[in-house]
Amino acid sequence: MPEPRRPWALRTAFALVRVASLVVPRHRREGFREEWTTELVCAWEIQTRRGKPSTGRLVSHAMGSVRDAIWLARNEWSWDMLSQDVRYALRSLAKQPGFVLSAVATLALAIGSTTAIFSVVDRVLLQPLPYQEPSQLVMLWETFPERDRFRNVVSPANFLAWRENTTRFEDIAAISTSPVNLTGLDEPMEVSAFRVSPSFFKLLRVAPFMGRVFSDDEEAPDRSKVVLLSYGFWRGTLGGDPGTLGQTLSLGGVLHEIVGVLPERFDASSFSSMQLGGEPQLFLPQAFPPEAREHSGRYLSVLGRMSRGSGLDTAAEEMDRISGRLETDFPERNLGWGSNVVPLHEQQVGDVRVALLVLFAAVSLVLLIACVNIANLSLARAIHRRREVAIRTSLGAAGSRIVRQLLTESTLISVVGGTLGIGLAAVATPALVSALPDSVALPRRGEISMDGLALAFGLALSFGCGIVFGVLPAMTAASTDLNDSLRDGAGRGTVGSSRKFRALVIAQTALALVLLTGAGLLMRSFFLVNQVDPGLRGQGVLTARLILPRTRYGSATARTRFYDDLIEALNESPGVSRAGAIQWLPMSGLRSATSFYRADQPEPAPDEKPVTDVRIVSSSYFRTMGIPLLSGRDFDARDRTDTPRVLLVNKALAQQFFPDESPIGKPLSVSWDDDDPTEIIGIVGDVRHSGLEDEPRPAVYFAYPQMDQGFMHVVLHTDGDPEAMVTPLKQAVGRLDAEQPLASIRSFSDVTSASVATRRFQVIVISVFAGAAMLLAGLGIYSVMAYSVGQRRQEMGLRMALGARAADVRRLIVYQALGLSLTGSLVGLAMSFALSRWLESLLFEVGPTDPLTLGSVSLVLLAVAALGSYWPAQRATRVDPLETLRSE
Amino acid sequence: MRKNGFQWTSATAAVLLAIGAGHRYGFDVMEATGLPSGTVYPALRRLGKKRLLRSDWEADEVAKDAGRPRRKYYLLTESGLEALEEASKRFPMFAAALARPVSD
Numbered sequence: 004m005p006e007p008r009r010p011w012a013l014r015t016a017f018a019l020v021r022v023a024s025l026v027v028p029r030h031r032r033e034g035f036r037e038e039w040t041t042e043l044v045c046a047w048e049i050q051t052r053r054g055k056p057s058t059g060r061l062v063s064h065a066m067g068s069v070r071d072a073i074w075l076a077r078n079e080w081s082w083d084m085l086s087q088d089v090r091y092a093l094r095s096l097a098k099q100p101g102f103v104l105s106a107v108a109t110l111a112l113a114i115g116s117t118t119a120i121f122s123v124v125d126r127v128l129l130q131p132l133p134y135q136e137p138s139q140l141v142m143l144w145e146t147f148p149e150r151d152r153f154r155n156v157v158s159p160a161n162f163l164a165w166r167e168n169t170t171r172f173e174d175i176a177a178i179s180t181s182p183v184n185l186t187g188l189d190e191p192m193e194v195s196a197f198r199v200s201p202s203f204f205k206l207l208r209v210a211p212f213m214g215r216v217f218s219d220d221e222e223a224p225d226r227s228k229v230v231l232l233s234y235g236f237w238r239g240t241l242g243g244d245p246g247t248l249g250q251t252l253s254l255g256g257v258l259h260e261i262v263g264v265l266p267e268r269f270d271a272s273s274f275s276s277m278q279l280g281g282e283p284q285l286f287l288p289q290a291f292p293p294e295a296r297e298h299s300g301r302y303l304s305v306l307g308r309m310s311r312g313s314g315l316d317t318a319a320e321e322m323d324r325i326s327g328r329l330e331t332d333f334p335e336r337n338l339g340w341g342s343n344v345v346p347l348h349e350q351q352v353g354d355v356r357v358a359l360l361v362l363f364a365a366v367s368l369v370l371l372i373a374c375v376n377i378a379n380l381s382l383a384r385a386i387h388r389r390r391e392v393a394i395r396t397s398l399g400a401a402g403s404r405i406v407r408q409l410l411t412e413s414t415l416i417s418v419v420g421g422t423l424g425i426g427l428a429a430v431a432t433p434a435l436v437s438a439l440p441d442s443v444a445l446p447r448r449g450e451i452s453m454d455g456l457a458l459a460f461g462l463a464l465s466f467g468c469g470i471v472f473g474v475l476p477a478m479t480a481a482s483t484d485l486n487d488s489l490r491d492g493a494g495r496g497t498v499g500s501s502r503k504f505r506a507l508v509i510a511q512t513a514l515a516l517v518l519l520t521g522a523g524l525l526m527r528s529f530f531l532v533n534q535v536d537p538g539l540r541g542q543g544v545l546t547a548r549l550i551l552p553r554t555r556y557g558s559a560t561a562r563t564r565f566y567d568d569l570i571e572a573l574n575e576s577p578g579v580s581r582a583g584a585i586q587w588l589p590m591s592g593l594r595s596a597t598s599f600y601r602a603d604q605p606e607p608a609p610d611e612k613p614v615t616d617v618r619i620v621s622s623s624y625f626r627t628m629g630i631p632l633l634s635g636r637d638f639d640a641r642d643r644t645d646t647p648r649v650l651l652v653n654k655a656l657a658q659q660f661f662p663d664e665s666p667i668g669k670p671l672s673v674s675w676d677d678d679d680p681t682e683i684i685g686i687v688g689d690v691r692h693s694g695l696e697d698e699p700r701p702a703v704y705f706a707y708p709q710m711d712q713g714f715m716h717v718v719l720h721t722d723g724d725p726e727a728m729v730t731p732l733k734q735a736v737g738r739l740d741a742e743q744p745l746a747s748i749r750s751f752s753d754v755t756s757a758s759v760a761t762r763r764f765q766v767i768v769i770s771v772f773a774g775a776a777m778l779l780a781g782l783g784i785y786s787v788m789a790y791s792v793g794q795r796r797q798e799m800g801l802r803m804a805l806g807a808r809a810a811d812v813r814r815l816i817v818y819q820a821l822g823l824s825l826t827g828s829l830v831g832l833a834m835s836f837a838l839s840r841w842l843e844s845l846l847f848e849v850g851p852t853d854p855l856t857l858g859s860v861s862l863v864l865l866a867v868a869a870l871g872s873y874w875p876a877q878r879a880t881r882v883d884p885l886e887t888l889r890s891e
Numbered sequence: 892m893r894k895n896g897f898q899w900t901s902a903t904a905a906v907l908l909a910i911g912a913g914h915r916y917g918f919d920v921m922e923a924t925g926l927p928s929g930t931v932y933p934a935l936r937r938l939g940k941k942r943l944l945r946s947d948w949e950a951d952e953v954a955k956d957a958g959r960p961r962r963k964y965y966l967l968t969e970s971g972l973e974a975l976e977e978a979s980k981r982f983p984m985f986a987a988a989l990a991r992p993v994s995d
């Protein structure tokens with residue numbers, strides 16, 4: 004019996020079932036369709052047999068398939084079904100282990116590094132500080148806008164006045180750094196310490212690990228002989244002795260009672276602007292004697308907690324009002340001075356924000372380039388698989404199904420790579436951070452680890468990358484024209500696909516150029532910084548810090564005698580060619596400054612006085628450090644405690660304030676110990692005291708016998724290895740005073756090198772990323788050209804049959820690669836122009852559009868393109884013309 | 892009524908009882924129970940997922956000879972038989988109505 008043409012009622016019902024089947028999981032789909040087809044045929048037959056076939060009834064019957072399909076979709080769309088997709092993908096990937104391995108490895112590295120940098124950005128910039136209600140915590144600074152000073156340390160007098168007058172703050176606390184000498188243990192040592200107002204711990208809501216924090220009355224000088232230990236100091240130096248509370252420590256020769264130990268995670272190192280000795284190991288009460296109200300010297304950092312309901316605006320407004328009143332009431336020390344309220348988070352991480360974001364952008368670019376690279380490779384695979392896809396499509400597979408299958412493959416690669424990368428990042432990030440030298444500026448480094456957000460970020464990246472590099476190839480494969488592909492030989496590319504290839508190569512080159520430009524600019528800055536003449540010769544110089552405690556060196560005479568004896572002893576030590584001393588060591592980032600004026604001219608108003616650095620040195624300092632004496636005389640034996648005070652100025656001060664005359668013999672009034680007119684006896688060369696990147700500032704030098712000082716840095720020059728002088732130095736100090744410790748013993752080269760450590764670190768990291776980008780771009784060009792040569796074998800064969808020489812064919816391929824690379828470079832240059840202003844604050848004496856840098860990175864990329872296309876070009880010349888012609 | 896975490900509904904019970912009475916494929920079950928396809932099929936799926944039913948496709952030759960597409964037959968499993976007993980007790984009226992000899 005010939006099968007009758009099915010009535011349209013049935014066809015409508017079938018169509019409904021087909022549509023419904025789209026939501027049915029694949030492994031149930033075929034059965035679903037077949038069962039419902041039977042179902043509908045059966046229903047129609049019975050209706051017909053009963054003589055009343057109704058389209059409406061049949062269609063309503065078919066509607067049941069929709070409910071069935073939804074039920075199946077809800078209940079059977081399971082891991083089974085995903086695993087089926089995945090199994091299929093695995094089978095397909097197993098056929099190309101080379102591709103899979105390289106893609107997984109590339110992604111593991113790229114996603115791993117991106118996740119690692121993100122976890123740093125996350126912990127440092129995004130996560131709130133580890134204190135309760137951290138957004139209420141602020142730092143308070145004095146400002147002197149005229150001198151571009153917006154975060155100046157605060158004078159005790161102003162701190163006390165602020166504290167008494169604010170209503171917007173729960174409380175404010177003063178902090179100052181003061182290393183102290185610890186004696187009475189095995190050997191004397193210098194320990195870094197913070198002096199803090201008792202309210203400091205209450206503001207931060209820090210509970211002690213043991214014992215108690217300071218009570219308010221311990222701010223009184225006679226009650227302040229108590230000390231809190233950091234957890235590290237308690238464990239390390241005191242061996243974690245549980246009976247430590249109530250014992251005493253001899254600090255600077257004075258006994259202090261241990262009242263508490265702070266918790267392990269409490270890190271206060273970023274609180275002070277003057278970090279002498281790094282992370283504080285001890286905390287002492289910041290006591291203010293009654294005369295502190297008169298002191299105009301500024302040395303305090305001030306932490307505040309805004310009261311609930313007060314915001315930054317209201318707090319700043321009130322502070323402005325208070326400092327305005329202080330300026331009016333005490334013009335002699337406050338004229339021109341104001342106040343500034345800075346959120347604590349901004350204070351702690353503001354300096355590294357740009358650098359971290361630049362690193363994050365760099366690593367993201369590498370990841371993007373890696374995705375483009377894999378997209379390239381998958382596109383080639385997709386084109387190879389066109390026939391397979393065409394056959395499956397002609398057999399009824401939906402385009403969306405094929406897209407999904409290819410995306411499953413790319414996501415699988417990416418998730419495997421990503422998981423490896425995240426694992427790598429989780430292990431490597433904390434290890435790398437802890438291996439970073441202290442001199443690299445990275446706040447909150449103790450907090451850095453991979454948290455949930457970073458993990459989620461890494462996972463999202465993994466899936467995202469799979470889609471990013473999978474979508475183009477998948478669309479290409481699915482949009483294949485059936486007839487074309489079936490007619491064509493296997494895996495023949497089309498014009499459209501080669502256009503996609505070219506676009507990918509151009510994109511990759513452009514991104515690589517952006518990254519290389521950034522790296523190039525930073526590298527050039529680093530080079531230029533290192534070219535800067537610091538104004539002194541630090542080779543062969545060993546330095547160390549000495550703090551003479553007031554308890555044993557109570558008078559200026561005693562201190563002077565100690566320094567005199569030490570320098571004399573060192574000068575006589577074998578191996579030492581010269582020895583001297585200075586208060587704040589150059590290149591260590593610390594300095595002191597004050598206002599001054601020419602005493603032979605009328606005194607300017609307080610807010611119009613210029614500022615000079617103040618450096619206190621020994622007479623032998625300039626010779627030891629190789630700083631030239633330009634005119635006049637150096638300090639010498641005449642400049643004693645009991646002779647009239649004299650000073651030396653640097654070239655910058657001489658040129659700026661004595662432009663047309665010799666300053667020698669002229670008086671300066673420097674507001675330091677007092678502001679009596681002091682005679683200038685000589686001019687010395689400029690030194691980049693604050694670091695290689697800072698212009699020399701005006702500076703005056705006093706001789707230590709004539710200007711009292713609690714601490715000095717010893718500098719000694721040797722013709723040999725400075726490290727070899729450590730023992731002789733320690734012995735020389737020990738012979739003078741067995742209880743006197745030395746701290747911060749290091750060669751001056753190390754000091755200089757530490758001053759550029761952050762920059763060096765940035766350059767290394769970004770260069771690694773740029774190198775990776777370059778490598779990936781080169782591989783991209785290689786794979787595209789290799790593919791293109793494979794596609795054009797016949798063309799090459801034909802060309803050679805018609806008389807083209809190998810060199811012509813080679814040139815053809817290489818030129819094509821160069822063309823792509825050049826286009827990519829132009830796009831990249833445009834992007835660099837747009838983006839590089841973000842980099843500007845990190846550059847030194849080089850503009851963000853430095854032609855030399857831009858030109859050389861473009862050349863490098865062209866060279867990479869030439870190199871990447873050379874082997875494919877070479878292969879093209881080995882095409883046998885006869886063979887390729889025969890194969891068609 | 893719950894057993895083995897299975898939530899009985901009257902429709903599921905009716906479908907199970909119909910299969911127990913020898914109605915073996917979707918349309919047959921619908922005819923026997925008078926339930927619409929959108930109720931019967933999910934019930935069949937639920938019973939299948941609970942392994943109270945298993946299903947077999949009819950042999951190709953049989954379908955060809957009959958001049959129709961293959962049918963999918965549903966059969967009770969061991970635990971299906973136990974469940975059938977329980978359903979008969981819970982829904983005696985259904986059981987009585989469905990327990991008729993099968994005509995195919």
